[in-house]
Amino acid sequence: MFGNSPTAFRFYVLPALLILVFSSSIYAGNVLKGLDRDSFGVAIKGYDSVAYFTEGRAVKGNEKYSFSWNEAVWHFSSADHRELFAADPKKYVPHRGGW
Known part of the structure; x- marks a missing residue:
């Protein structure tokens, strides 16, 4: 579809990889957010x-x-x-x- 052109890599593949890398690191940092706690803060x-x-x-x-x-x-x-x-x-x- 895009062939082996550097333009296709720059505009499609590279941004997709960057999104994947940054979104996974953001998720990893928030693993503990949203932890189930009751009204007294007990986990x-x-x-x-x-x-x-x-x-x-x-x-x-x-x-x-x-x-x-x-x-x-x-x-x-x-x-x-x-x-x-x-x-x-x-x-x-x-x-x-x-x-």
Whole structure:
């Protein structure tokens, strides 16, 4: 359709690549925006986000094992889970708003 002309590359391919690169980096920076928080600022309805990784299931957190991060309060089922999260929150934070 466009052949091998440099003009086609400059006007069609290059802008498409730039849009792809910049839109993906913008999305990556906003992964944590729109996180599911209740009216008290508790993330993911108070469930322990570390338990999804360590136990493979949903476990309700306890507010006595809480940690504040990224404008939200995170509850955990144990002090160990809280410490794992505190050491590397992005490893345990859910994506797509928590669902």
